Amino acid sequence: MSKRIAVLMGGWSAEREVSLVSGAACADALKARGYAVTRIDLQRDLSALLAVIEANKPDVVFNALHGRWGEDGNIQGVLNVLGVPYTHSGLLASAVAMDKAMAKKLFEAEGIPCPPGEVVTIEKLRAGHVMDPPYVVKPNDEGSSVGVHLVQPGDNELPMDDLPAGRPVLVEKYIAGRELTVSVMGDRALAVTELRPHQGFYDYTAKYTDGKTTHMCPAPISDDIARLAMDYAVRAHKVLGCRGVSRADFRYDDTERDPGDLYMLEVNTQP
Incomplete structure (x- = not known):
């Protein structure tokens, strides 16, 4: 039975705060079950992650990250290279999902x-309605409903402020x-x-x-x-x-x- 568990949380995506809350809850639950738990607030400096893993030598990493970099295959690839077992889906499933x-x-x-829809650029979205309202606009690669907006008939200004610049946007018929x-x-x-x-x-x-x-x-x-x-x-x-x-x-x-x-x-x- 694995005894040393490192809980990855935080990160730098738009879902950082959500991850910190869920990661803390997971760490507390694991500690209550008798595991030796190390909490890791993931930063962009991956050398810090390598140092913590080398120092603590966890038997497994519990992945409590959310959003880009944490559930899109990136951190899974890093852990694969390090040869450290981790929870949840692997690189390919994470990236595709x-x-x-x-x-x-x-x-x-x-x-x-699935709802009818298409992937568009921010520029195309700015040019006007890409389908008849009502429809839903969301980043193609975020979670936790970050940047999700419902566009209703009669809406003249489309939601742009929190949509990711330079990244694809998914537009779907509202169900x-x-x-x-x-x-x-x-x-x-x-x-x-x-x-x-x-x-x-x-x-x-x-x-x-x-x-x-x-x-x-x-x-x-x-x-x-x-x-x-x-x-x-x-x-x-x-x-x-x-x-x-x-x-x-x-x-x-x-x-x-x-x-x-x-x-x-x-x-x-x-x-």
């Missing part, structure tokens, strides 16, 4: 429906209805949860501010839709080559008929 447009191609090839999420461990879906923001769109604020969203588990949906969501989540986990745990996010449109239509949004390899 973080590229939302590429992951969607795999999902659709697997027969999993009305409900937000569902499914956690997968190994090759088994655990449950379907519905996320109900108290107002507006399920964005970064709704996700991480206490009292902004109600979590309902199990989701109040039919058994057939629950089974379908869990099936899609496991298939997406496998087609990406995920390891350990993942979380699949969906929109379920039951606004016009029941049962409605289920669409996969993305898979998070660092839930």
Whole structure:
């Protein structure tokens, strides 16, 4: 049984604060179970990471990083080179899952429906609507709903301020209805949860501010839709080559008929 665990957290992505919170919680839980835990707040100076790993010689690294550099294959590649075992998905699955447009191609090839959309540049977005509203604008390679905006009919100014300059942007048709999420461990879906923001769109604020969203588990949906969501989540986990745990996010449109239509949004390899 591994006894020395290094918990990687922090980093320098837009999700740094989220990672620090989740990393601290993971470190506390591991310590309570009797493991010798080293907390590492990852910085851009990778020599510092190498020094800490060399000094502590962890049996395994628990990856609690979020966002770019932490869940996109970069840190996984570093740990592969060092020969240090780590939790969660490996380099390839992490990189593909973080590229939302590429992951969607795999999902659709697997027969999993996704919202219609396209990858565009900031310049094209500035030129005007790229599809009929309502639609969702989001960075193609960020998580935690960072930079996600809902563009409604009648919106004249498109969201630009927190979109990444020089990086691709994913524009998708907005799917009305409900937000569902499914956690997968190994090759088994655990449950379907519905996320109900108290107002507006399920964005970064709704996700991480206490009292902004109600979590309902199990989701109040039919058994057939629950089974379908869990099936899609496991298939997406496998087609990406995920390891350990993942979380699949969906929109379920039951606004016009029941049962409605289920669409996969993305898979998070660092839930």
